[in-house]
Amino acid sequence: MEPILSVNNLNVSFQTYEGEINALRGVSFRVNKGETLAIVGESGSGKSVTAKTIMKLLSKQNSCINGGEVIYNGQNLIPFGERAMRKIRGSEISMVFQDPMTSLNPTMTIGKQIVEGLRQHEKMSKKEARKRATELLNLVGIPNPEERLSEFPHQFSGGMRQRVVIAIALACNPKVLIADEPTTALDVTIQAQILDLMNNLQKKLQTSIILITHDLGVVANMADRVAVMYAGEIIEMGSIDEIFYSPQHPYTWGLLASMPKLHADRSERLLPIAGSPPDVSQLSDGCSFAARCPYAMKVCHKYNPLKTDVTGSHSVSCWLQDKRAGKVDSAIEIGEISYAT
Amino acid sequence: MQHKEKLIEITGLHKHFNVKKGKVLKAVDGVTLDIYKGETLGIVGESGCGKSTLGRTIIRLYDPTSGVISYGGNDIKSIKSKEQKKSLQKKMQMIFQDPYSSLNPRKTVIEIISEGLVVHEPDISVTQRVEKVYHLLELVGLSRNHANRYPHEFSGGQRQRIGIARALAVNPEFIIADEPIAALDVSIQAQIVNLLKDLQEERGLTFLFIAHDLSMVKYISDRIAVMYLGNLVELTTSDNLHDNPLHPYTQALLSAIPVADPEIERTRERIILEGNIPSPIDPPSGCRFRTRCSHAMDICRTDIPEWREAKDNHFVSCHLYNE
Secondary structure (H helix, E strand, C coil): CCEEEEEEEEEEEEEECCEEEEEEEEEEEEEECCCEEEEECCCCCCHHHHHHHHHCCCCCCCEEEEEEEEEECCEECCCCCHHHHHHHECCCEEEECCCCCCCCCCCCCHHHHHHHHHHHHCCCCHHHHHHHHHHHHHHCCCCCHHHHCCCCHHHCCHHHHHHHHHHHHHCCCCCEEEEECCCCCCCHHHHHHHHHHHHHHHHHHCCEEEEEECCHHHHHHHCCEEEEEECCEEEEEEEHHHHHHCCCCHHHHHHHHCCCCCCCCCCCCCCCCCCCCCCHHHCCCCCCCHHHCCCCCHHHHHCCCCEEECCCCCEEECHHHCCCCCCCCCHHHHHHHHHHC | CCCCCEEEEEEEEEEEEECCCCCEEEEEEEEEEEEECCCEEEEECCCCCCHHHHHHHHCCCCCCCEEEEEECCEECCCCCCHHHHHHHHHHEEEECCCCCCCCCCCCCHHHHHHHHHHHHCCCCCHHHHHHHHHHHHHHCCCCHHHHHCCHHHCCHHHHHHHHHHHHHCCCCCEEEEECCCCCCCHHHHHHHHHHHHHHHHHHCCEEEEEECCHHHHHHHCCEEEEEECCEEEEEEEHHHHHHCCCCHHHHHHHHHCCCCCHHHHHHCCCCCCCCCCCCCCCCCCCCCCHHHCCCCCHHHHHCCCCCEEEECCEEECCHHHCC
16 A cells, blocks of 8 residues: 655754753654554653644744655655645645634634635635535534534534534545544543544545544544654554554553553552653653663663564564563563562 | 441532523532442543532532532531531542642642641641651652652642642541543553552542543442433442443443444444533423433423432433333
């Protein structure tokens, strides 16, 4: 399968009062046509920065892309200027943000906001654009679309607003949709509606989705492939089954073990990852997870592990993959032993 | 599960708020509930269902509109003297959702934690108080070196630990935890949940655990109450609720939660609820869930379903389970 978007060795840093922060350190992945790639990680791991870098939405004042490329349709987007990016945003790659309360303009009707995007990218009369807007609202499951076009965002509930945001994002049939925590601000029953909607639309429109989330449940529901991020790096990437059923990185083990199992006994303890995510402004040498890793060896504190392929689709950056490392058979079991002490 | 000593009895609790245009928002509308000593009772529901208002009314951050809350057999409304009020406050403490806004940024950790001690145990000496704070910090997994720092120097998970230490300072019997883990990262959530469980075992605390994340609630609670638009719709043991939910809303809520297991996600059938939660200012007549319920019948429109014990220890309010 041919990748529709590929990100190669992306490095992004921010200037702050406390010095330079390397928010992304060598992030590479590709997205194939019609698939969903989930990027998971905790807050501060660089998930949203990745999305914003692809869309070139980072503030130029304090951020700097230090290297790497974002290849879309054979072109590298990194050198693109604002004017060229405007043609890409919305029509080729579009984005759904976390908070449906703030991502719509409160002073414009929904109809105007959808039509605005359509007319920006496609030659359309106002009438045609309005008709298309009605179809879009219908597509995302908003009842009485024609009447609702002339309503303002505050007249919609949170779930309905997120549907509108999705309608706007899909207005010009983008090839890639980046969804940054699209359901985090929503209630579970509404989340189920939106996930269902996104799954159905993807089947219908063959859009590729980059789904950014911290919720492994949402990942299991939506994704084809998963990239796990930690402190600005992708530490493990693989198909959904590989990540959930044969994870290789201790951080991925930890993430999975810290969630309660469906039929878990309540007397069983959860297995949290000790410590807290590192301060990316003060990273020391070696693997960034070493300080929290129960299996850390001497080498982990000194040298950054190399990316190793486990299978053709599954890669991991961890010294445990090295031939010289001791063998760790079953992640969860060993996890229990080491955390119990 | 036979620790049957009731710590808190709530009967017909209402909490209404007056909103503009003379309308009334019935945030909690007739909740009857017992909380047993030493148990963890989970309350789940979506935003706006009244779960936080219920918690805050129990701890008297709000005055109930009507209904009775009795703590250890005494109606808390009848308590008039300052002394008695104080001793009640000491028994009930709260842990808040947002570890960022619930700690005063201008106070050091030691000031935050010892505030309750100053009020409730004014007789102890300063050195004793400091010792006590150190002990509390160690109890919640922080170190005594943290005592003189300010909240902004801590991560979200650590702040939540400070919030827990503050709640424990006055040796309460009963703790209301309102979404204590919602603002935290997954790996940190498990740390806090484990800490709460350990503290409960050590100190025999009673917990009211308010959350929207059913999988964590199931893990931590002995019993779970499900709320919808100000009413309880179902109450039973945690396993029962999970294996055999009776109310259509509970069934939908359980099926809506994505499980972190792709195999299960691929095969399971989801009940997707239509529409949104109606406004609590103008709730539907009869059963409040009927507008989104796939089993709705004529009677649901006219009659409010009774709160009944459909099975042993399994309460539900739904016309499907009428005799």
